[in-house]
């Protein structure tokens with residue numbers, strides 16, 4: 186069957202919000218190719234997630250909530266995706282370029298000897314059936330053009346927050362088909378015993394607004410309490426909690442950090458943005474007391490609007506910022522937060 190198939194990635198039975206962006210991109214591709222859009226939902230809660238896929242534009246869904254697929258395991262998921270591709274011969278398979286999305290689609294593309302465009306930020310279907318795409322490379326410094334030729338199934342993983350989800354339509358009708366797993370439990374080598382929740386639950390990848398702090402956070406004018414083991418660390422931690430967090434809260438955003446800030450113990454590693462941290466692409470990125478080293482830029486360069494607050498007018502971050510405020514973040518951030526509270530009625 187000719188269709189566009191989108192894997193809806195889930196965790197603990199809930200879809201990743203960026204999966205709906207992949208479905209939105211899949212719908213645009215399906216409409217262009219004149220073929221139906223099918224969602225593939227595997228694991229816990231698959232039928233509930235599939236119903237949401239119907240509201241988000243899928244015409245049909247293939248679901249399997251067998252116990253072997255309860256949590257993601259490459260062998261089980263790839264074997265089933267490969268079976269689906271071999272049987273249904275979709276024109277394209279899409280997923281978000283998460284660690285799992287990249288792994289799963291690459292494995293299935295290799296198993297089916299298909300073309301693959303990984304981690305793309307935009308794509309276009311050509312009139313001959315091929316697909317051209319843009320891929321950010323070298324930490325986003327270069328945008329490369331890549332293409333897969335027409336024929337066979339084409340696998341695409343899409344950068345998070347680079348595509349738009351469809352407008353939800355509760356009236357969307359959906360045909361759900363139950364499919365069987367490809368492997369039995371004794372054919373799957375990986376066993377998942379349990380998950381350990383990270384101490385910090387920040388989800389920077391999905392955040393539309395991020396307020397980040399760097400080494401400059403230790404310039405907090407507050408006095409550290411007597412007996413503090415390290416006054417600079419106390420000041421910076423207080424600054425993250427009581428200066429940056431309120432700005433993030435009023436904007437409905439998340440708090441990020443530079444590596445210098447996490448290495449110094451100002452905030453947990455889960456908040457790190459950059460080459461060795463998270464790659465983010467929010468609508469608004471506010472960098473406070475961050476110089477803008479190349480390794481930090483690598484993680485936030487594709488933010489739609491960048492605002493920099495830095496006391497050094499020559500800091501490299503100003504070269505990439507759309508708006509720059511030269512001055513002390515401990516004066517600017519509280520003033521901006523207070524003004525936003527007023528304007529947003531919070």
Ligand SMILES: Cc1cc2nc3c(=O)[nH]c(=O)nc-3n(C[C@H](O)[C@H](O)[C@H](O)COP(=O)(O)OP(=O)(O)OC[C@H]3O[C@@H](n4cnc5c(N)ncnc54)[C@H](O)[C@@H]3O)c2cc1C
Nearest residue numbers: 399400401443444445459460461462474475476481496514
């Ligand atoms: C292999 C490798 C991987 C790396 N990966 C990452 C990564 O993933 N992410 C990352 O961020 N870095 C990474 N780094 C580190 C990177 O090179 C920089 O050292 C780091 O980003 C600097 O962090 P910063 O901007 O917070 O600190 P700094 O460069 O020290 O900048 C602090 C800034 O704060 C400003 N400032 C000071 N006081 C105030 C104030 N009161 N108000 C306003 N501004 C003030 C200063 O003017 C300065 O510009 C990596 C490095 C290497 C070698």
